[in-house]
Amino acid sequence: MTSKAIRDDAKVLVTGGCGFIGSNFVRFALENRPGWSIINLDCLSYSGNLENLTDIEDDPRYEFVKGDIRNMEDVEPLVKRCDAVIHFAAESHVDRSILDAGPFITSNVQGTQVMLDAVRRVKSDGGKAPVFFFVGTDEVYGSLPLDQPELMFTEETPIQPRGVYSASKAGADLLVQAYHETFGLDTRTTRCSNNFGPYQFPEKVIPLFVTNLIEGQQVPLYGDGLNVRDWLHVDDHCEAIIAVLEKGAAGSIYNVGGNNERTNLELTHLIIELMGKGKDMIRHVEDRLGHDRRYAIDPTRLKGEIGWQPTRSAWPEALEETVKWYVDHPDWWKRVKSGAYREYYEKQYAGR
Numbered sequence: 016m017t018s019k020a021i022r023d024d025a026k027v028l029v030t031g032g033c034g035f036i037g038s039n040f041v042r043f044a045l046e047n048r049p050g051w052s053i054i055n056l057d058c059l060s061y062s063g064n065l066e067n068l069t070d071i072e073d074d075p076r077y078e079f080v081k082g083d084i085r086n087m088e089d090v091e092p093l094v095k096r097c098d099a100v101i102h103f104a105a106e107s108h109v110d111r112s113i114l115d116a117g118p119f120i121t122s123n124v125q126g127t128q129v130m131l132d133a134v135r136r137v138k139s140d141g142g143k144a145p146v147f148f149f150v151g152t153d154e155v156y157g158s159l160p161l162d163q164p165e166l167m168f169t170e171e172t173p174i175q176p177r178g179v180y181s182a183s184k185a186g187a188d189l190l191v192q193a194y195h196e197t198f199g200l201d202t203r204t205t206r207c208s209n210n211f212g213p214y215q216f217p218e219k220v221i222p223l224f225v226t227n228l229i230e231g232q233q234v235p236l237y238g239d240g241l242n243v244r245d246w247l248h249v250d251d252h253c254e255a256i257i258a259v260l261e262k263g264a265a266g267s268i269y270n271v272g273g274n275n276e277r278t279n280l281e282l283t284h285l286i287i288e289l290m291g292k293g294k295d296m297i298r299h300v301e302d303r304l305g306h307d308r309r310y311a312i313d314p315t316r317l318k319g320e321i322g323w324q325p326t327r328s329a330w331p332e333a334l335e336e337t338v339k340w341y342v343d344h345p346d347w348w349k350r351v352k353s354g355a356y357r358e359y360y361e362k363q364y365a366g367r
């Protein structure tokens with residue numbers, strides 16, 4: 016039997032647990048690891064939504080703490096209490112990073128540094144430091160050309176980000192590797208491809224396009240629509256994170272993909288078809304600045320060493336299920352699009 020890096024009754028600190036991937040992870044982990052308890056540290060910025068977790072908020076194994084990863088006073092007491100930190104919290108929307116780089120540097124780079132320093136303090140104080148798990152992105156590898164489909168990102172591909180978002184995640188990722196090498200922290204890093212699934216903030220392409228179509232609006236497709244992304248279902252991603260946490264070595268790095276490469280045009284046509292709309296709903300708009308052409312994941316290491324591969328990401332079924340979730344949950348995304356979801360914290364937590 017392999018010895019697990021994490022106990023069956025582990026206390027796990029999740030940062031950014033009110034965001035899209037974080038909230039799906041909290042739900043997935045509570046369901047699939049009955050011995051775990053989870054602390055969710057989230058600052059409830061524009062994309063952090065407590066309504067993503069209303070179904071589990073009363074679970075005795077779950078605790079929400081409003082706080083900021085950039086603030087050591089918020090972070091340190093929680094890090095001291097846990098066996099593992101899973102660091103999701105990040106600014107993640109490329110278009111926002113083009114408009115304003117500031118929050119990407121403070122949240123993604125400085126926030127990760129504070130989290131790492133908190134773990135380092137526990138270690139240097141002689142305590143048992145938690146495992147530090149960094150949820151990274153394949154965007155750190157830069158962009159692949161369209162005319163060489165055989166090229167893929169491996170974990171050995173040089174880090175070559177081309178945009179503000181990816182540069183900020185690369186900064187954080189490299190800090191994680193530096194803290195492992197320099198201070199001996201037990202770190203794990205995953206670099207995932209584009210996620211899809213329920214509770215994704217409707218600024219990202221899939222929920223944006225689906226909710227626009229429900230509202231009778233066109234969908235804005237950037238440039239020639241030939242950019243390629245590898246779509247990974249968020250539950251596959253959550254499962255991969257737990258697998259790497261339990262079976263990965265200290266300092267290890269794994270790419271996580273969905274084996275599901277699609278052009279944006281293909282994605283758009285499929286969404287339109289699933290929703291019974293016509294191609295006249297596509298509005299071709301000016302391209303994104305510095306738009307990365309193609310991301311593609313070579314899954315060999317994860318499959319070979321950890322024995323994990325995606326089972327929930329294949330299209331059209333997985334996309335159809337996700338489209339249906341947005342069709343079936345208009346209250347959720349209408350409150351997000353209108354900004355009304357932000358009142359929930361006041362109502363739910365005022366005076367607590």
Ligand code: TYD
Pocket residue numbers: 108109110209218219220221223235236237238242243244279303
């Ligand atoms: P996005 O969901 O923003 O993720 P990322 O930039 O991290 O890949 O975008 C996915 C793809 O969809 C990307 O190639 C840009 C494209 N896109 C559009 O064509 N129109 C849009 O309105 C958005 C938000 C994205």
